[in-house]
Amino acid sequence: MKLLDIGEVSERSGVAPSALRYYEDLGLITSCGRNGLRRQFGPEVLLQLSLITLGKAAGFALKDIAGMFGQGGRPELPRxxxxxxxxxxxxxxxxxxxxxxxxxxxxxxxxxxxxxxxxxxxxxxxxxxxxxx
Amino acid sequence: MKLLDIGEVSERSGVAPSALRYYEDLGLITSCGRNGLRRQFGPEVLLQLSLITLGKAAGFALKDIAGMFGQGGRPELPRxxxxxxxxxxxxxxxxxxxxxxxxxxxxxxxxxxxxxxxxxxxxxxxxxxxxxx
DNA sequence: CATTGACCTCAAGCTGACTTCAAGTGGCAG
DNA sequence: CTGCCACTTGAAGTCAGCTTGAGGTCAATG
Missing domain, CATH: 4.10.810 (Virus Scaffolding Protein; Chain A)
Structure with missing residues (x-):
């Protein structure tokens, strides 16, 4: 399982590193460990970020979006x-x-x-x- | 021509007085004089506020709205x-x-x-x- | 072994659209 | 004439969603 560090996630998702850290703070995404100080993200974070981007486009607040991820980062969408x-x-x-x-x-x-x-x-x-x- | 003071405008437009003052500051609306300290608005302000409300609902920033319909509903942009x-x-x-x-x-x-x-x-x-x- | 450069943290700053507050003013009812 | 109360001002506060900056760390490269 290959891990990504924040720069890679940023590049591949188009989301700024500062925003990624902010999202982690809010609990929208989770890093799965550190390499030294550096956050390491699993590849599923990219999918989560797609969902977040989509949710934002639809006008959801980040808080609301946070509520849409169940445990394990699997989306749990409130109909x-x-x-x-x-x-x-x-x-x-x-x-x-x-x-x-x-x-x-x-x-x-x-x-x-x-x-x-x-x-x-x-x-x-x-x-x-x-x-x- | 009957003039409205800010409370009346607020009540009839559903826009808070503080917001109305803010809009006036930004130049989105204009009061047509004072009664003592009190702003007096002409009735056309209600229509202007409809326009502003509409623009906001459509997702525009106040600045953008100001440019689309200047004071008096005259646009400041060419055709x-x-x-x-x-x-x-x-x-x-x-x-x-x-x-x-x-x-x-x-x-x-x-x-x-x-x-x-x-x-x-x-x-x-x-x-x-x-x-x- | 030393340097580089990407990362780290925490705090502060920013934009937009207001709201809230404290202190003051003045038209009008009684 | 008095007092009420809706208004006035300017400054500061709020909220979301970040960004920026200062100062620090450390894994990898030469």
């Missing part, structure tokens, strides 16, 4: 949390869509102030979380 | 840049959609361990920035 995240992503997609449309409108609409343009207002109102103006 | 922004949003929407679908799949996949599920593996690999495991 309801995942669905909740998916819902949140869906909401964000909706916001992004509204924003995209608003941006395109602003780029093309000749009205002097967009805030006065009824089309623009309608777009914003479609953006849900909006106040009652 | 083509706005369209470029919109294009970028579209790409992001695509990514998030993929991620959302993947998340839902993972939440529902009956495979005993996600690591054994080919779709999950694909997702990890598709996590783009992912290491070669």
């Amino acid at each position: 309801d949390q995942l669905h909740a995240r998916a819902d949140a992503l869906e909401a964000q997609i909706h916001e992004l869509t509204t924003l995209r449309d608003a941006l395109r409108h602003v780029a093309d609409c000749p009205a002097p102030s967009h805030l006065d343009c009824p089309k623009f207002q309608k777009l914003l109102r479609a953006g849900s979380l909006t106040a009652e103006v | 083509d840049q706005l369209h470029a922004r919109a294009d970028a949003l579209e790409a992001q929407i695509h990514e998030l959609t993929t991620l959302r679908d993947a998340l839902r799949h993972v939440a529902d996949c009956p495979a005993p361990s996600h690591l054994d599920c080919p779709k999950f593996q694909k997702l990890l690999r598709a996590g783009s920035l992912t290491a070669e495991v």
Whole structure:
């Protein structure tokens, strides 16, 4: 079983060494020993880091991600949390869509102030979380 | 024209007074005068706040939002840049959609361990920035 | 055997988006 | 006129997720 030291893990995962140490502090990853002072990581850490990266991309906090690894680093995914995240992503997609449309409108609409343009207002109102103006 | 003071704006927009002052500091909103010490806002500020809220929900930094819709909703960017922004949003929407679908799949996949599920593996690999495991 | 250079630790710093706090101000109801 | 209370200011604090820096260690290379 070949062990990796932090530089190698960093290079192969694209995660900075300082971040790796930070993750270890938080308990997201575990080094499996030391060579002198140097942490040694088992190869499975790369897979874990993929999961972490993925989780971050999905908007999970590191703490939450930490909770998703059972003993032995095997992922233990909470279905309801995942669905909740998916819902949140869906909401964000909706916001992004509204924003995209608003941006395109602003780029093309000749009205002097967009805030006065009824089309623009309608777009914003479609953006849900909006106040009652 | 009826003016709102900060408490009213806060209540109607759902944005905390401290946040409103912060936004004013950053130049995202402008008060149109004072009554004594108290800021007075024109009603259009509510629409601006919708825009800001929307932008935030879409994941933009306040600075970015400031550039997209300057004061009065007039963008500070030329047309083509706005369209470029919109294009970028579209790409992001695509990514998030993929991620959302993947998340839902993972939440529902009956495979005993996600690591054994080919779709999950694909997702990890598709996590783009992912290491070669 | 000495040097190198990648690692180590711990503390502090940073960015973003605010919140909280202490001390002060002033419009308005009574 | 008094007092209340919502506002004001500026500074400091908070949280996440790291990065940076100073000073130290040690395995491997020449």
